[in-house]
Amino acid sequence: MPRLRPREARKETMRRTLGTLAAMTFLVLAISCATTSTKITESWVNPDFHGPLAYEKVFVLFVGPNQTTREAIEGAIAARLQQRGVTGVPAYLSVPDSVLRDVPRLKEQLAQIHVDAVIVTRFLGKSERTQYVATDPLYWGAYPTFWGYYNMVYPTVFAPGYYVTDTFYKAETRIYDLKSGKMIWGGMSRSMNPTDAQKTAQELAQSVREDLEAAGLVKAPAK
DSSP: OOOOOHHHHHHHHHHHHHHHHHHHHHHHHHHHHTSOEEEEEEEEEOTTOOSOOOOSEEEEEEOSSOHHHHHHHHHHHHHHHHHTTOEEEEHHHHSOHHHHTOHHHHHHHHHHTTOSEEEEEEEEEEEEEEEEEOOSOOOOOOOOSHHHHHHHHGGGGGSOOEEEEEEEEEEEEEEEETTTOOEEEEEEEEEESOOOHHHHHHHHHHHHHHHHHHTTSSOOOOO
């Protein structure tokens, strides 16, 4: 095998380095695609309402059949409210399921426990996205000779990429003022690859709080 001249050796080293960096970049992207994250994708604020919110006691409700998810979400949002000095009342701890299905009885129950507002959340759907992750270096380089180019391209045939499938859950969260009966705020959220109900619930509560702060409905914590 002919020995490379210094300049060619530097080019070869750079080519291999760029290839390695490209492969590492795609690996990092693949790993990041597999992480769990919940974000508010869109929100609405009642233009007739001027914040900040001044509720003292809020009823927290997740509408869904999964008890574990319900307890996680209601508990996480109630805990977040508690951190802000607001009493959060999780529905699973304060109202029997039979009452939740009976609107007149639920109205009476909420009046008895003296809540000012309701935060209600429900899932809207699930979707999946599959994308191809290449492992070969996808960059444009100067290869003036066929053999130099072929030496770089041919090995990539034996190192094919792979597919990554991400799962998304879409949910909506709304805040209603019980005195007026009107919606104050509403937001759509998307959770990517959720694996733990408690963690996803905490992320949802955090995302809702951040959006409320951005809308001026609650004050940001002092730094």
